[in-house]
Amino acid sequence: MTHSVAITDLTERIRDYALSLGFDLVRFTTADPMPDAEAALKERIGQGLMGGLDWFTAERAEVAANPRALLPAAQSVIALGTFYLTDAPRDETAPGDPHGRLSCYAWGDDYHEVIRARLDALAAFIRENAPPEHEKIIVFVDTGRMVDRAIAQRSGLGWYGKNTNILTKGWGSWLFLAEVVTSLELAPDEPLAANCGQCEVCLHACPTNAFVAPYVLDNRRCISYLTIELRGSIPMELRPLIGTHIFGCDICQQVCPVNLVVEKRLRQRGEFGVPGERPMFQPRPATGSSPALIPLLKLDDEAFRERFRHSPVKRAKRRGLLRNVCVALGNIGDPVAIPALSDALHDSEPLVRGHAAWALGRIGGPDARAALESAQVDEQDATVQQELRCALAM
Numbered sequence: 001m002t003h004s005v006a007i008t009d010l011t012e013r014i015r016d017y018a019l020s021l022g023f024d025l026v027r028f029t030t031a032d033p034m035p036d037a038e039a040a041l042k043e044r045i046g047q048g049l050m051g052g053l054d055w056f057t058a059e060r061a062e063v064a065a066n067p068r069a070l071l072p073a074a075q076s077v078i079a080l081g082t083f084y085l086t087d088a089p090r091d092e093t094a095p096g097d098p099h100g101r102l103s104c105y106a107w108g109d110d111y112h113e114v115i116r117a118r119l120d121a122l123a124a125f126i127r128e129n130a131p132p133e134h135e136k137i138i139v140f141v142d143t144g145r146m147v148d149r150a151i152a153q154r155s156g157l158g159w160y161g162k163n164t165n166i167l168t169k170g171w172g173s174w175l176f177l178a179e180v181v182t183s184l185e186l187a188p189d190e191p192l193a194a195n196c197g198q199c200e201v202c203l204h205a206c207p208t209n210a211f212v213a214p215y216v217l218d219n220r221r222c223i224s225y226l227t228i229e230l231r232g233s234i235p236m237e238l239r240p241l242i243g244t245h246i247f248g249c250d251i252c253q254q255v256c257p258v259n260l261v262v263e264k265r266l267r268q269r270g271e272f273g274v275p276g277e278r279p280m281f282q283p284r285p286a287t288g289s290s291p292a293l294i295p296l297l298k299l300d301d302e303a304f305r306e307r308f309r310h311s312p313v314k315r316a317k318r319r320g321l322l323r324n325v326c327v328a329l330g331n332i333g334d335p336v337a338i339p340a341l342s343d344a345l346h347d348s349e350p351l352v353r354g355h356a357a358w359a360l361g362r363i364g365g366p367d368a369r370a371a372l373e374s375a376q377v378d379e380q381d382a383t384v385q386q387e388l389r390c391a392l393a394m
């Protein structure tokens with residue numbers, strides 16, 4: 001076997017094995033640096049568009065855009081995509097029964113855990129089939145220092161959508177991205193020639209106006225940041241724009257025509273909205289995809305941990321999720337939530353108390369006012385006092 005035939009043969013065996021593990025897309029690229037990605041990242045950081053993500057530094061960008069910074073002998077990167085959408089997103093709110101929306105990636109098991117297990121299996125397969133000097137392999141999914149989307153783009157897994165997500169022909173943008181970095185030489189794939197053309201639907205659909213321009217997102221306005229990554233108070237002017245999103249947001253993906261075609265095709269094939277499909281990404285029975293909000297407001301620390309064990313939602317922590325639940329209840333405006341929100345005015349977390357006050361101010365009426373006035377008497381926290389004053393003035 002010649003050298004190049006051996007490379008192609010191993011590349012194809014790795015591809016087949018990765019597909020057998022459950023990855024939906026498998027492509028290959030070199031481990032060369034990605035100077036364009038590094039420049040784009042540094043530019044976004046410089047413009048303050050990554051504000052709030054303190055760990056996203058220029059130094060991180062230098063490592064994340066250079067696979068050899070983490071594995072000096074790296075020759076190839078395997079780019080992997082996992083489709084996760086199991087049904088159409090919906091909001092089950094009805095009069096007297098307020099519900100919120102979980103972003104689709106968070107319906108099922110934590111993808112970091114699901115995909116990490118598959119990546120480890122793929123790394124083990126490579127070690128078994130490669131000479132011993134290639135033993136060192138690094139795997140990434142989301143949290144690692146790697147620009148997942150830049151690798152996906154260069155490997156031809158997909159193209160950059162104007163909403164900054166990677167779009168693919170077969171699966172749209174409903175994919176988790178992951179990588180394996182190896183010192184093995186593998187046959188690289190070519191980037192795709194596809195792009196979004198004249199379409200700009202996603203840019204205009206964003207409720208918080210988070211797109212500064214095509215391909216440029218202001219992290220600080222994105223509901224995904226506000227409901228998942230932000231640890232503190234949600235800026236007051238953005239709260240009404242969050243609607244019923246309590247963990248992440250999918251609007252700029254839901255409106256995308258490429259995604260709509262994928263959804264239609266899968267539905268026709270009977271692979272969409274079907275309970276048994278991709279069980280790990282199906283909505284968990286206890287929470288569903290559009291959970292009732294009032295019961296969530298009653299979760300204590302232990303009940304929260306129990307409910308969201310092995311779920312991506314645990315990232316928000318109890319106080320973050322309950323903060324978001326208050327905002328959604330305020331936006332729905334149904335007085336049925338007044339008793340639960342009044343109880344939340346006495347929660348142990350000031351963050352929850354403050355956002356409960358805001359929600360009661362939005363709902364309004366004599367019962368809400370009475371609860372706010374009574375909470376004012378004992379409240380010691382200055383920020384919550386301020387929220388109470390604003391709510392009473394609403």
Ligand code: B12
Pocket residue numbers: 036037038040041044053103104105141142143144145146147148149150160163164165166167173174175176177178215216217219222224225229247248249250252
């Ligand atoms: C930080 C982060 C966030 C932040 C910031 C988002 C952002 N746009 O950067 C927040 C919390 C808001 C977020 C939200 C979401 N995220 Co996020 N996030 C990340 C993370 C950790 C880093 C992303 C990053 O490097 N951002 C920096 C900016 C500058 O990168 P960028 O926008 O991709 O920039 C590139 C392009 O703009 C391009 N570019 C620049 N100029 C131009 C010009 C042209 C013409 C072109 C073609 C390209 C181009 O070059 C840049 C460099 O590659 C990655 C995981 C990872 N390790 O990579 C996941 C990741 C990007 N997130 C992901 C997901 C699923 C989401 C959400 C859909 C979750 C949700 N439902 O709530 C939303 C989507 C919001 C959106 N519209 O992007 C997936 C994306 C999958 C995909 N198909 O693309 C990733 C890859 C996680 C994973 N491993 O699966 N996320």
Ligand code: SF4
Pocket residue numbers: 163205206207208209210211217221222223224248249250251252253
């Ligand atoms: S995820 Fe939602 S808030 Fe964020 S950019 Fe997309 S539409 Fe806007």
Ligand code: SF4
Pocket residue numbers: 161162163167196199200201202203255256257258
């Ligand atoms: S909605 Fe249009 S512009 Fe936005 S990502 Fe999809 S195809 Fe591209």
